Amino acid sequence: MSTTNTRDLARPAPAKASPAKPRRGLRGSPTFNFWLFTGPFLIGLAIFVYAPILWSLWLSFFEARFTVTPDKFVGFDNYTYMLTNDDFVGSLGTFTAFAAFIVPTTWALSLGLALLVNRLRFMRAFFRSVFFLPTACSYVAASLIWKMSIFSGVRFGLMNTVLDWFGIDNIAWLVDPNPPWYWVVIVSARLWLQSGFYMILFIAALQNIPGELYEAAAIDGAKPGWQTFRYITLPQLRATSTAVVLLLLVAAYQAFDEFFNLLSKTTWGRPPLVELYYKALGESQDYGAGSAGAVILTVLICAVTLLQGKFMGFGRGEESK
Amino acid sequence: MTTTMPEVPGVRESTSPADKPRRVKRGGGVMSSTGLYIATGMAGFFFLVPFYLLIRNALSTDADITGENWKFFPTDIQWGNISELFNDGTVPFAQSLWNSAVVATLHTTGVLLVCSLAGYGLARIPYKHANKVFYAVLGTLMVPTAVTFVPSFVLVSSLGWVDTYRGLIVPGLFSGFTCFLFRQYFLGFPKELEEAARVDGLGYWGAYWRIVVPNSLNFFAAMATITFINGWNSFLWPLVIGQSPDAWTVQVALSNYMTNQTVIFHMIFMATAFSILPLVFVFLFLQRWLVQGIAQTGIKG
Numbered sequence: 001m002s003t004t005n006t007r008d009l010a011r012p013a014p015a016k017a018s019p020a021k022p023r024r025g026l027r028g029s030p031t032f033n034f035w036l037f038t039g040p041f042l043i044g045l046a047i048f049v050y051a052p053i054l055w056s057l058w059l060s061f062f063e064a065r066f067t068v069t070p071d072k073f074v075g076f077d078n079y080t081y082m083l084t085n086d087d088f089v090g091s092l093g094t095f096t097a098f099a100a101f102i103v104p105t106t107w108a109l110s111l112g113l114a115l116l117v118n119r120l121r122f123m124r125a126f127f128r129s130v131f132f133l134p135t136a137c138s139y140v141a142a143s144l145i146w147k148m149s150i151f152s153g154v155r156f157g158l159m160n161t162v163l164d165w166f167g168i169d170n171i172a173w174l175v176d177p178n179p180p181w182y183w184v185v186i187v188s189a190r191l192w193l194q195s196g197f198y199m200i201l202f203i204a205a206l207q208n209i210p211g212e213l214y215e216a217a218a219i220d221g222a223k224p225g226w227q228t229f230r231y232i233t234l235p236q237l238r239a240t241s242t243a244v245v246l247l248l249l250v251a252a253y254q255a256f257d258e259f260f261n262l263l264s265k266t267t268w269g270r271p272p273l274v275e276l277y278y279k280a281l282g283e284s285q286d287y288g289a290g291s292a293g294a295v296i297l298t299v300l301i302c303a304v305t306l307l308q309g310k311f312m313g314f315g316r317g318e319e320s321k
Numbered sequence: 322m323t324t325t326m327p328e329v330p331g332v333r334e335s336t337s338p339a340d341k342p343r344r345v346k347r348g349g350g351v352m353s354s355t356g357l358y359i360a361t362g363m364a365g366f367f368f369l370v371p372f373y374l375l376i377r378n379a380l381s382t383d384a385d386i387t388g389e390n391w392k393f394f395p396t397d398i399q400w401g402n403i404s405e406l407f408n409d410g411t412v413p414f415a416q417s418l419w420n421s422a423v424v425a426t427l428h429t430t431g432v433l434l435v436c437s438l439a440g441y442g443l444a445r446i447p448y449k450h451a452n453k454v455f456y457a458v459l460g461t462l463m464v465p466t467a468v469t470f471v472p473s474f475v476l477v478s479s480l481g482w483v484d485t486y487r488g489l490i491v492p493g494l495f496s497g498f499t500c501f502l503f504r505q506y507f508l509g510f511p512k513e514l515e516e517a518a519r520v521d522g523l524g525y526w527g528a529y530w531r532i533v534v535p536n537s538l539n540f541f542a543a544m545a546t547i548t549f550i551n552g553w554n555s556f557l558w559p560l561v562i563g564q565s566p567d568a569w570t571v572q573v574a575l576s577n578y579m580t581n582q583t584v585i586f587h588m589i590f591m592a593t594a595f596s597i598l599p600l601v602f603v604f605l606f607l608q609r610w611l612v613q614g615i616a617q618t619g620i621k622g
Contacts (some may be wrong), residue, residue, distance in 0.1 A: 030447045033525040037442025038454060041435045044495035049461050052472035059472065116361045121354070129608065130365040133372070136600035138554035140572040141593045142371070144579055148589060149374045154387075158374060161391045192371065197615065204616030257556040261576050273470075273557070280471040290471045302463050 056291040064288035078292035088279075088293055091272045092300060098271075099252035099304070102190055106248055107241065110195040114202030115233075128203070132196040139257030142189050147174060147262050151185045174262060182263060189258055194251070198244050205240035209233065242308075249308060253301050272297050375597070378590035386586045399587065406591045411581070413566050414592055417574035422599070424489045424559070424570055425552035431494040432548045433541060440503025441529055445515070455504070461497035474561050484568040489559055493552070499544065506540050507533070543614020546607045550600060571596045 060078050062070035082088050113131050120127060134142070150158045151173040160170045173181045213232050214224075222228050234241075256273040263270070270278075272293070280290025378386050379402060381395035407415050443455050473492055482488030514536060518528035534541070559570040569577070575596055578589045604611070 028524050030525075034442050034446040034448035034451065036526065037446060037529075038439040041439030041495060041500060042454065042457075044435065044491075045458065045461065045497070048473065048476070048492040048495050049464075049469070049497070052469045052476050053464055055475065056469060056472035059475075113364060116357065116364065119357055120361060127361050127365055128612075129604070130368050132608070132612075133601070133604060134368060136550065136604050137371075137597055138556065138572050138575075140554075140556050140575045141597055144575055144589060144593050145371045145375055147579065148584075148586065149378055150371065156387045156391070158370075192368065196368075200612055200615045204612075257572075260556075260560075261579055276471060277557075277561075280474075287471060287475065294469065294471055298464050305463070 056294055059287050060292040060295050062288050064286070064291070066285045070288065074288070078288045079296065081289055082293045082296060085289075087270070088272065088275050088296075091270050091275050092297070095253055095255065095271050096300075096304075098255070099249055102187060102252050103245055103248040105187070106191060106194050106198065107244055109191055110198035110244070111202050111237070111241075113195060113199040114206055115229075117199065118203055118206045128200075131199055134192050134195075135197045137193060139189075139193060140261055142193050143258045143261035146185055146189045146258075185262060186258060189262070190255075194248070198248070201240055201244060202237065205237050206233070209236045245308060246305060249304055250301060253297065253304070375590055375594055378586060379594045380591075381587055383586050402587050402591045406588050406595070409588065412574050412577055412592075413569065414571075414574055414595075416567060417569045417571045418595065420486075420489075420563075420569065421553055421571040421596075423486060425549050427486070427490050428493055428552035429545050429549045431490065432496055432499055432552075433545055435494055436496055436499040437503045437534075437541070437544075438529075439500045440505075441507050441533065443500070444504045444507035445510075446525060458497045458500055462501065470557060470561055473558075477562065483562055484565050488562045489568070489570070493555075493558065499548065502544065506537070510537065539610060539613060542607065542610040546603060546611045547614055549603065553600060 059070065061073060061075060063072040063074045063077070064070035117124060117128050117131065152158075152160070154160065155164070155170055157170075157173075159173070163169070163171065171181055173185050209232070213236070214228060217228050217232055218224070222231065253271075254273060255271045256277070259271050259274050260277070276290050276293045276297070279293060280287055377393070377395060380398045380400070381392070382397075382399055385392050385395050439458075443451060443458070448454075477483065477488045477492060480488075482491070510533060514532050515528050518532040523531060554572065555570075556572045556576070559573050560576065563569045563573050566574075566577075575589075575592060578592055
């Protein structure tokens, strides 16, 4: 489609416009072209992103059960309802803890893998692919492998088989919240799925660190290993780390797929989005409360993001350089 | 790793010629490189275990999977599981694979087209309110798309798009993040090329399609690969929109296998294997672009 367009539009241009004044007329006007390029995207953004957000805001102030065009204004009732709803508030708390754990862990594991792979001389591409391959799997596929095979609560699950070799009793990984073994399942699945992707980011960043820095450090007597890592590698990775942590944080709060699939039909370990899913699209179809919950979650994510930005500087130091 | 061998690399460093400084310095001795390979190998082993289980289970009988003793390999490789999967009537698996292929392909094409144009416009076309528009795009990044799924669903259902390809594809096309990445990329695109095109009499549109796009194919390929993977793997939106089994994507179909009353292990795993297979091909053939793309997005992001 591109070729036909370009020909139609491009051919008349040389004939009409002299090289000295190429921007005359509507076709050359920057304003017209700006809207020509951004128009389709902005229209779609308005309809499918801004409209739902605003509609959601509006719904959150109404009593909207089984309807999306409510007329009963209830003020902040939906918010007070959601904020006093133990399930929802509990899941917000749980997922703040979840984020606080999974973000640094994934960060450390992906950085560790990047450091390993980056130092390999042989089979580097092979190992990079091995660590990266899980990115090809969906959360659903991973949940399935984890639930049905690795952490299957019965005797033939891999983990229980391994435990059995050491004479340890079977563990009901997912069907019993006491003790909460299900976090082991969820965290390991998430680490497996995510680390490779962020490892690639770190490898790229590691290769961008100028070699002279290490030479200079060696001349100054820095020992390779912890010292160079602490005082050169880590600070040089600051921008990437900030980006990775940001992406991980948002992803943690938006966790849905694996929880929905691993813990279906359970009442524990429900992340905020799963709560909202059942609230708004479940039997009660309470769009008002669901929207209020979505707004609360958004505000929380924004707050955490901004807080993180304040602490890690949003990579600002990098830009000003 | 090197902490165990602090002396050797340092000594090597001071005497080594300058032609390969990085390699020599980071390489360490034989000992540390053995340790390095052991550590990497063990990590790699753990990363591959799920794939091994997937293939083992997909090609076993249920008796082998659930048997008394752990079997590392199927007693007889059951290729018949494949035909069993596609002839099974309870879940329309072939249809769901096709749905996923259509949705992911159209999603990728649409996202690339719409977001790249917008990114270019924001990066390169002078307009006095361009900054305000850019902030309007950036603002959407603060609101995660998954959070707005309730109102989006409401919107799409009032358009009558539930259970349709339109409903699955169109709302996901307007990714502020992809647009942002394209803008960042085009900001770094060499201006001279476009100026040359301008001198030759091309307008913005012509210069874009004839000069900018052909010279950015690597970046486009990278973005396409990432977008395709995300489109193929997305679950929440297809779950919400695909209510009738005919509109299920492969992820929704898999999820249904898991919650079915009767669990047929070998079939579930064969289905999972087929759901991953297309992406493994994508990985094998497009990994270079994928890695480049991720790297570029990360550095800019």
